[in-house]
Amino acid sequence: MNPFIIETHGLSYSFGKHQVLHDLELRVPKGAIFGFLGPNGAGKSTTIRILLGLLPVPKGQVRVHGQDLTEHRLDILRRTGSLIEMPTLYRHLSGYDNLEMHRRMVQAPQSRIAEVLQIVGLTKDAPRKTKEYSLGMSQRLGIALALLSEPELLVLDEPTNGLDPSGIREVRELIVRLNRDFGKTIFLSSHLLSEIEKCATEVAIIDKGTTLYQGSLQQLYQGTFQSNVLQLETSNNAIAHKLLTDHAYQLLPQQDDVLAVQVQDRQQVAKINRFLIVNGLEVYRLSTHTQNLEELFLNITNRDSATVPMSESTPVLKP
Amino acid sequence: MNAATYYRSSLSAETLKLKNTFALWLAILAPCALVSMNVLVFWSKGQHFVTEGINPWHRFAAQNFGVYALLLMPIYIALLTSLTNGIEHRANGWKHLYALPLPKSTIYTAKATTVLGLVLLSNVVFVVAYLAAGLFLSVVRPDLGFEVMTGLLPVYISVLKLFLATFVIIALQFWLSIRWSSFALSMGVGIVGIITLMVALRWEHIHYYPFAYPFMAIKDFPNETSLQNVFGQEVLLSLGTGLLVFILGYFDVSRKRIS
Structure with a gap:
C-alpha cells in the first residue's frame, strides 16, 4: 500500500x-x-x-x-x-x-x-x-x-x-x-x-x-527550539556578565544594554533570575526569545540575508 | 462513464448556468423586438407593402428577413457567444472546469451546443413571433389579407436555411469568445463582418464570404424553386467551414495553458 x-x-x-x-x-x-x-x-x-x-x-x-x-x-x-x-x-x-x-x-x-x-x-x-x-x-x-x-x-x-x-x-x-x-x-x-x-x-x-x-511540523520545531535565548537587563550589566560567565553560562554577543544568554529550559530562567538577585543586582527585564516558524521560514527561504529579525516574545518575568 | 454520459451531465450543467442570464433573455427578446417593430410598420403603413397579388405573409416575412439575416444575426451571435462564454471568463471558471473529471472535448462541445441551442431557440421564437404578429395584423388590419394563411412552408424552410447558414459565424464567434475574454473583440468582428458585407454585397464572389451566407440563404425568398433545396451552396459551405473552425478551435483551446 x-x-x-x-x-x-x-x-x-x-x-x-x-x-x-x-x-x-x-x-x-x-x-x-x-x-x-x-x-x-x-x-x-x-x-x-x-x-x-x-x-x-x-x-x-x-x-x-x-x-x-x-x-x-x-x-x-x-x-x-x-x-x-x-x-x-x-x-x-x-x-x-x-x-x-x-x-x-x-x-x-x-x-x-x-x-x-x-x-x-x-x-x-x-x-x-x-x-x-x-x-x-x-x-x-x-x-x-x-x-x-x-x-x-x-x-x-x-x-x-x-x-x-x-x-x-x-x-x-x-x-x-x-x-x-x-x-x-x-x-x-x-x-x-x-x-x-x-x-x-x-x-x-x-x-x-x-x-x-x-x-x-514537530521535527521542524525541534530543529528550531533548541536555541532558546534569554535576554536580560539589569542594574549593572557588566557585573551580571561576569557573574554569569563565571558560572559557566553561555553568553551570546551582546547588543546595546541587553545581555543574551543561552538557556535550555524555563527552570534555568528562574535560576538565573534568583542568582542575579541574590548577588545584589536589580533585574529590570527578562525575556525569552524563540525563533518561530516565521523566522525559520525567512531563514530557510532567504539564506543570503544574515540578520534574522528578532522578535520579543512572551516576557517571562517583569520585576 | 462514457462520452455520452459526460456530455449529458456537462450539457445539463451548462443549461442551468444560463438561468437568470441576459444571454437567455436576449435569445427570446431579440427576435420579438424585431418582429414587433415590423408589426408597427405594417399596422400603420401596411398598404404600401402589400399590393395586389402579393401574399401578405410572404411580404411580412421578407420585411423581417432582411434585417434579421443582414444585421441582427451577426451582431446577435457575437453578443450571445460572448455573453455565454463571458459567464466563464467573469467567474474565472476555466481553471475550475478543466480541473473537473470531464474530458476537455466534452466541456467544449457542451458549451458549443448551448450556444447553438440558444441561436436555434431564437429562431424558433422568431417563427412563433412571426405567426403571432401575422394573426395580430389580421385583426388590426383586416384589409391586408392576413386571415388567409397560405404558403407558410417556404417561410419555415427559409428560417431553417438561415439557421444552418449561420453555423460558420457561430463557430467563429464561439472560438473568439472562448479564446479571449474581450467582449469588444467579438462585437468588433461582428460589426466589421456586417460592414464589409454591406459594402461588397454586389461583388460577384460575395457568396463565398461567411458573413454573407445567411443573406444568401434568404435572398431568393419567396421563390419556391430555390427553396426546395435546403442544402444549397451557402448552407453546405457554412456547415463545412463551420465544422472546420469548430474543430480547429478545439485544438487551439485545448492547447492553451490555464493559469
Missing part, C-alpha cells in the same frame, strides 16, 4: 525561458494536512496547476492516488477536489444552484448537496444569490463545491487569501474538521506561516522551484 497520496519525482517546469520548478520532490502522506509553503513566486501555484492537470507535465513524474497523472488524469480528478485561489462561483446563481450545477458535472447524488451545505455551515444561506455572499462564505461554498464528489484528496490553493481574521478562522476550522472527522487528505498551499502552523501536520517549504524542507 502506497502511503503517499501525491508524489512528484524530478518535476521541472518552465514558462518559456523562465524555469519555475527545478526537480521538485514532494511526498504527501495519506491522511495529512500538508502545508505547502513558499513565498510568492516560489512555484506553488504552478505546482498545484500541474497536480490538477491544468498544466502539462513536461519533465519528471507526478503520481496522485498512486496513478500517473499524464495517463490517468480523469481518474485522478474524480478522486480529487480543488479550490484554486478564489472559488469559481456563478454570481447570478444561488449557492444551491452553484452546487447543483457542479453536482451534475461530477455526477454526485442529489442528497450530497444538503450534506456538503451542512459540513460548511451554509444550509441557511443556500437559496441566496452568491453575489450577496461575503468573502468567507464564498470560500466555504468553494470548499463545498470541492467536496461534492466525496474526494479523498482536497487541493486548496491559498484558501484564506484576502479573508478577515474571522473568515480565516472559519476556513481553518473547517479544514481541520474535514481532516479529523472525514479523513480527507488536505494539500494546503499558503505563504502565511501562521496559517499553516495552526493546522498542518506535515510541511514542505519551497522556494525558487525547489524543495527546501519537507517533513513533520
Whole structure:
C-alpha cells in the first residue's frame, strides 16, 4: 500500500525561458494536512496547476492516488477536489444552484448537496444569490463545491487569501474538521506561516522551484527550539556578565544594554533570575526569545540575508 | 462513464448556468423586438407593402428577413457567444472546469451546443413571433389579407436555411469568445463582418464570404424553386467551414495553458 497520496519525482517546469520548478520532490502522506509553503513566486501555484492537470507535465513524474497523472488524469480528478485561489462561483446563481450545477458535472447524488451545505455551515444561506455572499462564505461554498464528489484528496490553493481574521478562522476550522472527522487528505498551499502552523501536520517549504524542507511540523520545531535565548537587563550589566560567565553560562554577543544568554529550559530562567538577585543586582527585564516558524521560514527561504529579525516574545518575568 | 454520459451531465450543467442570464433573455427578446417593430410598420403603413397579388405573409416575412439575416444575426451571435462564454471568463471558471473529471472535448462541445441551442431557440421564437404578429395584423388590419394563411412552408424552410447558414459565424464567434475574454473583440468582428458585407454585397464572389451566407440563404425568398433545396451552396459551405473552425478551435483551446 502506497502511503503517499501525491508524489512528484524530478518535476521541472518552465514558462518559456523562465524555469519555475527545478526537480521538485514532494511526498504527501495519506491522511495529512500538508502545508505547502513558499513565498510568492516560489512555484506553488504552478505546482498545484500541474497536480490538477491544468498544466502539462513536461519533465519528471507526478503520481496522485498512486496513478500517473499524464495517463490517468480523469481518474485522478474524480478522486480529487480543488479550490484554486478564489472559488469559481456563478454570481447570478444561488449557492444551491452553484452546487447543483457542479453536482451534475461530477455526477454526485442529489442528497450530497444538503450534506456538503451542512459540513460548511451554509444550509441557511443556500437559496441566496452568491453575489450577496461575503468573502468567507464564498470560500466555504468553494470548499463545498470541492467536496461534492466525496474526494479523498482536497487541493486548496491559498484558501484564506484576502479573508478577515474571522473568515480565516472559519476556513481553518473547517479544514481541520474535514481532516479529523472525514479523513480527507488536505494539500494546503499558503505563504502565511501562521496559517499553516495552526493546522498542518506535515510541511514542505519551497522556494525558487525547489524543495527546501519537507517533513513533520514537530521535527521542524525541534530543529528550531533548541536555541532558546534569554535576554536580560539589569542594574549593572557588566557585573551580571561576569557573574554569569563565571558560572559557566553561555553568553551570546551582546547588543546595546541587553545581555543574551543561552538557556535550555524555563527552570534555568528562574535560576538565573534568583542568582542575579541574590548577588545584589536589580533585574529590570527578562525575556525569552524563540525563533518561530516565521523566522525559520525567512531563514530557510532567504539564506543570503544574515540578520534574522528578532522578535520579543512572551516576557517571562517583569520585576 | 462514457462520452455520452459526460456530455449529458456537462450539457445539463451548462443549461442551468444560463438561468437568470441576459444571454437567455436576449435569445427570446431579440427576435420579438424585431418582429414587433415590423408589426408597427405594417399596422400603420401596411398598404404600401402589400399590393395586389402579393401574399401578405410572404411580404411580412421578407420585411423581417432582411434585417434579421443582414444585421441582427451577426451582431446577435457575437453578443450571445460572448455573453455565454463571458459567464466563464467573469467567474474565472476555466481553471475550475478543466480541473473537473470531464474530458476537455466534452466541456467544449457542451458549451458549443448551448450556444447553438440558444441561436436555434431564437429562431424558433422568431417563427412563433412571426405567426403571432401575422394573426395580430389580421385583426388590426383586416384589409391586408392576413386571415388567409397560405404558403407558410417556404417561410419555415427559409428560417431553417438561415439557421444552418449561420453555423460558420457561430463557430467563429464561439472560438473568439472562448479564446479571449474581450467582449469588444467579438462585437468588433461582428460589426466589421456586417460592414464589409454591406459594402461588397454586389461583388460577384460575395457568396463565398461567411458573413454573407445567411443573406444568401434568404435572398431568393419567396421563390419556391430555390427553396426546395435546403442544402444549397451557402448552407453546405457554412456547415463545412463551420465544422472546420469548430474543430480547429478545439485544438487551439485545448492547447492553451490555464493559469
